[in-house]
Amino acid sequence: MGARQPENTRSFALCAHGGAGKTSLAEAMLFCNGQITRMGVVQNGNTVSDFQSEEQKRQISISTSLLTLERNGKMLFALDAPGFADFTGEMSAAIRVADTAVILVSSVGGIEVQTSRAWEYAEHHNAPVTFYISKMDRENADFDKVLADIKSQFSPNALPVFLPIGAADKLKGIVDVIKNKAYLYNLDGTGKFTEGEVPADLADAAANAKEALLEAAVEMDDELMEKYLEGEAISDQDFAKMLKKAIAARRIMPVLTGSATQNVGVHQALDFITEYFPSPVDIGAIKAQDGDKEVEVLPDVNAPFSALCFKVMVDPYVGKLSFIRAYSGKLSSEGNNIYNVKKGDDERISSFKLMCGKDGKDVKEIIAGDIVAIPKLQSTKVGHTLATKGGASYLFPHIEFPKPVYSVAVVAKTRADEDKMGNAISKTLEEDRSLTFEKNPETHDNVLSGMGDMHLDIVLSKMKERYGIELDTKTPQVPYRETIRKTAEAQGKHKKQSGGHGQYGDVYIRYSPLERGAGFEFVDSIKGGAVPNNFIPAVEKGLREYMESGPLAGFPVVDFRAELYFGSYHEVDSSEMSFKLATRLSFRKGIMDANPVLLEPIMNVEVTVPDQFMGDVMGDFNSRRGRIMGMEAHGKLQIVKAQAPLAEMFRYAIILRSMTSGEGTFSMEYSHYEEVPADIAKKVIAAHKKEDEEDE
Ligand SMILES: Nc1nc2c(ncn2[C@@H]2O[C@H](COP(=O)(O)OP(=O)(O)O)[C@@H](O)[C@H]2O)c(=O)[nH]1
Ligand SMILES: [Mg+2]
Incomplete structure (x- = not known):
């Protein structure tokens, strides 16, 4: 032959x-x-x-x-x-x-x-x-x-x-x-x-x-x-x-x-x-991008070698297999490296495998058009273009994967599971491009997101089987925030002057609301050294620390100004620590006096459904505190654009699927924060107070 x-x-x-x-x-x-x-x-x-x-x-x-x-x-x-x-x-x-x-x-x-x-x-x-x-x-x-x-x-x-x-x-x-x-x-x-x-x-x-x-x-x-x-x-x-x-x-x-x-x-x-x-x-020709130039890649065996990685499989025994489709040229596994055009990494090829399910048969050479697996490539990920060093320099368009729509928070069952979790998750992420993992900096939840409950269920059982790690799941915590609605002033005085070295700090701070998204602003308007200059940074630092956990329900406090306008000190007993503790007293009182409220993330949601499900989808948004922002017809499909609080959307992937017999799809992204309605806020606050008490 x-x-x-x-x-x-x-x-x-x-x-x-x-x-x-x-x-x-x-x-x-x-x-x-x-x-x-x-x-x-x-x-x-x-x-x-x-x-x-x-x-x-x-x-x-x-x-x-x-x-x-x-x-x-x-x-x-x-x-x-x-x-x-x-x-x-x-x-x-x-x-x-x-x-x-x-x-x-x-x-x-x-x-x-x-x-x-x-x-x-x-x-x-x-x-x-x-x-x-x-x-x-x-x-x-x-x-x-x-x-x-x-x-x-x-x-x-x-x-x-x-x-x-x-x-x-x-x-x-x-x-x-x-x-x-x-x-x-x-x-x-x-x-x-x-x-x-x-x-x-x-x-x-x-x-x-x-x-x-x-x-x-x-x-x-x-x-x-x-x-x-x-x-x-x-x-x-x-x-x-x-x-x-x-x-x-x-x-x-x-x-x-x-x-x-x-x-x-x-x-x-x-x-x-x-x-x-x-x-x-x-x-015929496949399009690729070389710098800002579009190029056409022909399946010519005499052209430089190029290929696209479209799948990565991590097997605990065999190790990693990268599946590639070759688009041009040919490449022999003997004495050749493969070059990751995107990352600039040059990696040794051990072999090419003609796959049949889990089994692979080694071949020495692959040509344009072949679809094979390569074992043990380290840096190659799905969507990367592969070539040989000094050869093809273009990149094939990235492989698009749908964005995750369903999230759970995962918690390690035991200490041992916790130690293994990071490694198991990063291996799993390599294989599965429709999965994401993120530690939420506000709620500290480890959030695993995918395409639906079955998807995540499978991911978790795979992790258990392959890496022996067991994870419990729960609904992720909504990253609520706290803010204030009016201006309030509060003194904070920390004083301990009995025996030994005393402590003394005394601050007056004015708290006033800022517009949504403005974050935090500290203003120093001390006159005449009522608080000595060297203690003012301690006040600001204290505020930045305490605002991470607000007095209402323990969520970060945002969108406010704190103005330090008065105070007093003691020649000997004042210290940075005393001023920080005084700030804490002022902060907790001031925020509670400034009509504090809870904020929640609002999501932009786009739902695509066949005509006949429009009514159901819109009615359902009403029941989840949503607002319909617009509609667009796309042939027999309707696109409904809406905004809804994240708190109401965690199970939406499952709900939409059952509401539309699987015909509906949706995507969702963060839009902005809004005040939580009072009756709901009350419940959230009560639940968090309870949790805090249990924690203590
Ligand atoms: N009677 C019959 N059953 C079939 C045929 N092909 C598949 N099935 C059955 O249909 C089910 C789904 O088949 P499967 O090959 O897993 O479908 P896939 O999900 O498309 O891969 C299995 O129970 C198969 O045994 C067929 O030609 N005739
Ligand atoms: Mg099948």
């Missing part, structure tokens, strides 16, 4: 709503290709792609797995992406790096929320699409209805290439429209089939389907188009060539079908992928 060429590479992302059958289809493909001798079953937790123990336990995919198949001299890279909404980021990244998006739609369930999301991502990345109508062996399987829905909801370019012969327990096989042949299967999962003539009752449908493909394909070439319109026959070769072009150009979105678990039509699907899916060469 000569050197490999990008022309012989196919990569595709299997994407769909959770449960549509991606993992099962991937498994059947491996079996048909002779790479496994027994088909695993998702329910039994023994498929190649659901290899993580959390996936096996829950029987769903939670992270993208890479499968490599060699077939007819071609290299196939399949990315089995998770379908559940909590892992949308993984799906988007898979579509970004694969050359084709294979969108599975269940013949029973039809188009679901995440199917639409997969479609949107494919549109966004301008990826060629193939649909796969799955589970044709299931009761109530309805190929025609699902096909009609795909055409009307997604694209009229969806054209069937396979037709099912029968359905449900009468499924017999498939018709390949292009070859005009039938493939008849025993429904025993062996994948054994015989080739035959198209059954009479499907002959018309097959002919029509082929005509539709032909009609669309000839559009790719003016000459052929003319020939076709004049009624001349188009040769099989010309048809095949144009079909391939039309698929790469998204003019045709082939529709395949079959059954994964019964292993029907999977051989033909693999052959179709091998033959007709676009290679990196058919996809």
Whole structure:
């Protein structure tokens, strides 16, 4: 075999709503290709792609797995992406790096929320699409209805290439429209089939389907188009060539079908992928940024090497694996380093691995178009561009991940857990780009944020299993603040003059409100040395310290001015400490006399929902003290912009999902602080007083 060429590479992302059958289809493909001798079953937790123990336990995919198949001299890279909404980021990244998006739609369930999301991502990345109508062996399987829905909801370019012969327990096989042949299967999962003539009752449908493909394909070439319109026959070769072009150009979105678990039509699907899916060469140039210049990167093996890291997996035994997609050039693992263009780090490559689930097979050289894993790269993160030192200098666009929308505060169960927490969390963050971790400086909560409750639940069980660390969760504390509404003056006098060295400090401070966001201002208007100059910094320092914990409920006090205007001192007994303690007395009294109130963070929230949920979403905002700021129509979707207190939004990810059957999405960011309504403030203050007492 000569050197490999990008022309012989196919990569595709299997994407769909959770449960549509991606993992099962991937498994059947491996079996048909002779790479496994027994088909695993998702329910039994023994498929190649659901290899993580959390996936096996829950029987769903939670992270993208890479499968490599060699077939007819071609290299196939399949990315089995998770379908559940909590892992949308993984799906988007898979579509970004694969050359084709294979969108599975269940013949029973039809188009679901995440199917639409997969479609949107494919549109966004301008990826060629193939649909796969799955589970044709299931009761109530309805190929025609699902096909009609795909055409009307997604694209009229969806054209069937396979037709099912029968359905449900009468499924017999498939018709390949292009070859005009039938493939008849025993429904025993062996994948054994015989080739035959198209059954009479499907002959018309097959002919029509082929005509539709032909009609669309000839559009790719003016000459052929003319020939076709004049009624001349188009040769099989010309048809095949144009079909391939039309698929790469998204003019045709082939529709395949079959059954994964019964292993029907999977051989033909693999052959179709091998033959007709676009290679990196058919996809052509990819955009990148070199300084302020936009450049086009071609999948040319003689160009400098470049690649994009799209996934990092940290295995406690194997260590770290960085998954990359090569876009140009070639690179040998022998004697070469890999250069992180973004960070400027040069790292040794130990090997390249062709992955199949958790297993990797070493290869010495990779070329443009390949999707492989590299063990033990230290500084490479998801979204980084890799090259060789002195080679390509451009950066590929960053991989976008959705912003976290659901947060919990985590607390280590034991002291030992606490010690291990930082390390476990930073390892987990490397793998999971839709997760963030932050210590809130005001509430001191360790806040873990992700895409939903299932996501965080999985993250926590993974940490327990891998790093042996147990974390409890609670609703994060709202970072309330305190401020004042009127001006008040308060004296603070600290005096201890019995026996030994005495203490004496005496201050008069005026506290007045400042506008929201102004913070703190200290004014020294002492005249005639009533407080000696050398003690004034101690007063300011004291104030800055005491304002971290206000007298109302222990929250930071903000947006006020403290003016030191009078005081007295003692020649011998005054000290910095005495003035600090005097300041504390003044502060607590002054703030309490200045009509203190509680402030809470208000968030800007943007909710995207289909029309029919608008009423519910808006009504729900009323019940969470929200304000609707505006609405915008985006096709069938409505975007509701609102403001609501953070305190009411902690569980919104879960609430919105159930309110809209998963169709709603939202994003949220901090806007400003506002006064807490009195009745609610009373409860918060009471709760905090109680907590403080318990602490003491
Ligand atoms: N009857 C039938 N069941 C299937 C088929 N493909 C998948 N399933 C079942 O559907 C469920 C979800 O499949 P899975 O492959 O995990 O879907 P994924 O979430 O898209 O990866 C599992 O219980 C599978 O056994 C199929 O072709 N026929
Ligand atoms: Mg799966």
